[in-house]
Amino acid sequence: MSRAFTPKVITANALLEGDAIWFTEDNTWSRNIAEAELITDEAHGDIRLLEAKADQSIVVGVYLAEAKKTNNGPAPTHFREAFRTRGPSNYSHGKQEA
Amino acid sequence: MYVYNDFDEAFVRERVSQFRGQVARRIDGSLTEDEFKPFRLMNGLYLQLHAYMLRVAVPYGTLNSAQMTQLAHLADKYDKGYGHFTTRQNIQYNWPELRDVPDMLSDLADVGMHAIQTSGNTIRNVTADHFAGAAKDEIEDPRPVAELLRQWSTDHPEFQGLPRKFKIAVTGCEADRAVIRAHDIGIQVVRNEANEIGYKVIVGGGLGRTPMIGKVLSDFVSKADLLPYCEAIVSVYNLLGRRDNKYKARIKITLHENGIDKIQELVNERFEQIQPLFGGIDQQFLAEIEHSFAPPAFKVKSTDGYDAARLANPAFRSWTDTNLSEHRADGYAIVSISIKQHGATPGDATSAQMRVMADLATKYGHDELRISHEQNVILPHVHKSDLLAIYTALRDVDLATANIGLISDIIACPGMDYCALATARSIPVAKEIATRFDELKLEHEVGPLKIKISGCINACGHHHVGHIGILGLDRAGVENYQITLGGDGTESTTIGTRAGPGFGADEIVPAIERLVLGYLSLRMSKEETFLQAYRRLGEAPFKDILYPEKAAQNAA
Numbered sequence: 001m002s003r004a005f006t007p008k009v010i011t012a013n014a015l016l017e018g019d020a021i022w023f024t025e026d027n028t029w030s031r032n033i034a035e036a037e038l039i040t041d042e043a044h045g046d047i048r049l050l051e052a053k054a055d056q057s058i059v060v061g062v063y064l065a066e067a068k069k070t071n072n073g074p075a076p077t078h079f080r081e082a083f084r085t086r087g088p089s090n091y092s093h094g095k096q097e098a
Numbered sequence: 099m100y101v102y103n104d105f106d107e108a109f110v111r112e113r114v115s116q117f118r119g120q121v122a123r124r125i126d127g128s129l130t131e132d133e134f135k136p137f138r139l140m141n142g143l144y145l146q147l148h149a150y151m152l153r154v155a156v157p158y159g160t161l162n163s164a165q166m167t168q169l170a171h172l173a174d175k176y177d178k179g180y181g182h183f184t185t186r187q188n189i190q191y192n193w194p195e196l197r198d199v200p201d202m203l204s205d206l207a208d209v210g211m212h213a214i215q216t217s218g219n220t221i222r223n224v225t226a227d228h229f230a231g232a233a234k235d236e237i238e239d240p241r242p243v244a245e246l247l248r249q250w251s252t253d254h255p256e257f258q259g260l261p262r263k264f265k266i267a268v269t270g271c272e273a274d275r276a277v278i279r280a281h282d283i284g285i286q287v288v289r290n291e292a293n294e295i296g297y298k299v300i301v302g303g304g305l306g307r308t309p310m311i312g313k314v315l316s317d318f319v320s321k322a323d324l325l326p327y328c329e330a331i332v333s334v335y336n337l338l339g340r341r342d343n344k345y346k347a348r349i350k351i352t353l354h355e356n357g358i359d360k361i362q363e364l365v366n367e368r369f370e371q372i373q374p375l376f377g378g379i380d381q382q383f384l385a386e387i388e389h390s391f392a393p394p395a396f397k398v399k400s401t402d403g404y405d406a407a408r409l410a411n412p413a414f415r416s417w418t419d420t421n422l423s424e425h426r427a428d429g430y431a432i433v434s435i436s437i438k439q440h441g442a443t444p445g446d447a448t449s450a451q452m453r454v455m456a457d458l459a460t461k462y463g464h465d466e467l468r469i470s471h472e473q474n475v476i477l478p479h480v481h482k483s484d485l486l487a488i489y490t491a492l493r494d495v496d497l498a499t500a501n502i503g504l505i506s507d508i509i510a511c512p513g514m515d516y517c518a519l520a521t522a523r524s525i526p527v528a529k530e531i532a533t534r535f536d537e538l539k540l541e542h543e544v545g546p547l548k549i550k551i552s553g554c555i556n557a558c559g560h561h562h563v564g565h566i567g568i569l570g571l572d573r574a575g576v577e578n579y580q581i582t583l584g585g586d587g588t589e590s591t592t593i594g595t596r597a598g599p600g601f602g603a604d605e606i607v608p609a610i611e612r613l614v615l616g617y618l619s620l621r622m623s624k625e626e627t628f629l630q631a632y633r634r635l636g637e638a639p640f641k642d643i644l645y646p647e648k649a650a651q652n653a654a
Contacts, residue, residue: 015125015131015196016125016195016197017149017196018145018148018149018150018195056130056131057127060131060145061145079576080147083148083515088148089523089526090446090515090529093148093192093193094148094149
């Protein structure tokens with residue numbers, strides 16, 4: 001039996017700034033994971049990943065990342081993905097700076 | 099110092115211009131990322147967790163003041179006002195934007211610098227003893243050979259697609275400050291029985307997931323034969339090295355799988371073929387390069403003022419006790435500037451700090467600076483009468499920490515704060531250890547102790563050769579830190595032994611504290627260092643200290 005599908009978001013880095021970005025329901029890229037589309041179905045996820053990868057003129061390195069549902073929208077579950085929503089821990093640079 | 103000739107200058111400018119075109123074509127959509135990625139990596143541009151990262155080569159760790167000043171300029175204009183010095187004597191910028199990178203490379207070219215071959219499966223930046231040309235124990239300055247290797251390896255048509263990256267380090271003396279036994283090729287200047295200068299050549303060392311200590315391929319290669327000999331090694335590796343498995347592709351594995359005898363035979367065979375083709379041209383280049391590395395005109399002057407200042411000022415005395423090394427010239431010292439202020443990020447220098455260091459090199463240091471693989475900055479040639487002025491200027495910009503070689507002089511890779519490959523963070527662990535031992539006011543009591551931290555198995559933080567090594571891993575979605583003990587990165591290179599199960603992020607600093615306090619109670623005298631005590635006693639008492647519950651169970 002295959003393992004149950006866990007919720008995911010599609011993420012990448014912006015081509016020009018290299019900043020972490022997430023794929024939204026209306027096929028745009030957001031700088032905020034909370035605005036991402038939370039994917040709960042594996043087949044739908046495969047299709048959405050293909051769609052997200054279709055136009056790579058403004059994004060780099062598209063992949064599916066584990067996420068969870070919260071009242072404020074999708075949130076990361078793994079610490080690596082959590083760091084990508086904030087920035088480094090040694091300076092308040094990156095997203096946390098804004 | 100070596101200064102670019104017309105050929106170097108034209109080559110680097112041409113490369114900047116090519117890359118400018120490639121970036122423009124990536125941005126306008128003519129190039130896909132798959133097409134663009136090899137080009138950006140060839141020019142040192144990575145994409146990390148939060149941004150791009152540009153890795154600029156500092157060949158054999160040597161910089162002049164104008165170059166250091168330009169690094170400060172790049173930090174201000176294109177980054178966030180700082181740069182990160184790495185364990186390959188390079189500098190990394192963590193926040194450049196893609197559009198700006200061609201301008202950054204152009205600004206670097208203005209001072210004879212570039213980011214070529216700081217990535218990819220090529221021969222990387224050649225590193226050297228950071229005390230080269232200044233150390234008292236040196237047979238010969240290893241940098242002319244390092245520069246010759248740089249010129250030979252840069253854009254070498256045969257070696258642009260090696261099975262894997264390839265790292266060379268050179269040292270001019272028996273004391274190894276360049277970790278040459280953990281390199282693909284390690285070169286040590288030696289004398290033979292006839293008192294001629296030549297090179298001991300070591301191959302197949304490396305850290306990473308399969309750490310190995312290099313083996314001596316030749317005890318003595320003459321000066322004239324060194325370059326063809328190195329070419330023969332890389333050439334044999336290029337054909338024999340595995341391309342089917344990235345984790346078995348480094349020359350250390352090639353050597354391990356084929357044995358030193360076979361590699362020796364193949365290298366000698368290849369050497370016989372190619373040596374005549376060099377025709378001595380490399381020796382002509384080397385002679386010119388050697389000329390440009392002529393030592394500065396050392397001044398002869400009294401050091402009375404220095405001695406008096408040491409007596410009068412205890413903080414200055416402590417700094418001179420810790421941060422100076424013996425220089426070959428009378429009245430001179432080698433100054434190690436600690437980029438490890440307690441609680442700061444190891445290896446990070448602000449633009450203001452870079453400018454102060456550049457100014458000090460201009461005023462007092464014969465215009466020379468070095469980056470050490472231990473992520474500090476060196477003023478290699480300083481007359482002792484100038485040390486107080488240097489100390490005072492450094493103190494004003496938080497660069498006068500007296501901790502070289504001590505527990506807070508930690509090597510740490512960027513880890514998961516920046517690196518896309520990392521499995522855990524390194525920087526916070528380094529900061530907390532340094533802060534803790536500063537609070538305890540114990541680091542001078544503890545004495546020489548090298549802690550090295552890597553945020554993944556690739557071991558950029560050299561954890562295998564730390565007296566105490568820390569490896570950050572992802573254990574079921576949580577940061578976890580493994581401790582290794584007894585590593586050594588010098589001429590007596592030793593790979594550390596894993597102590598046991600890893601520690602959580604909140605347990606690792608207390609574990610290190612326990613270990614170090616335990617050492618203080620185990621050592622025979624103040625003179626016995628951590629490493630000596632470990633070698634005398636073996637791992638058992640140190641494991642008992644790290645895992646007290648297990649020790650109690652065993653005792654019961």
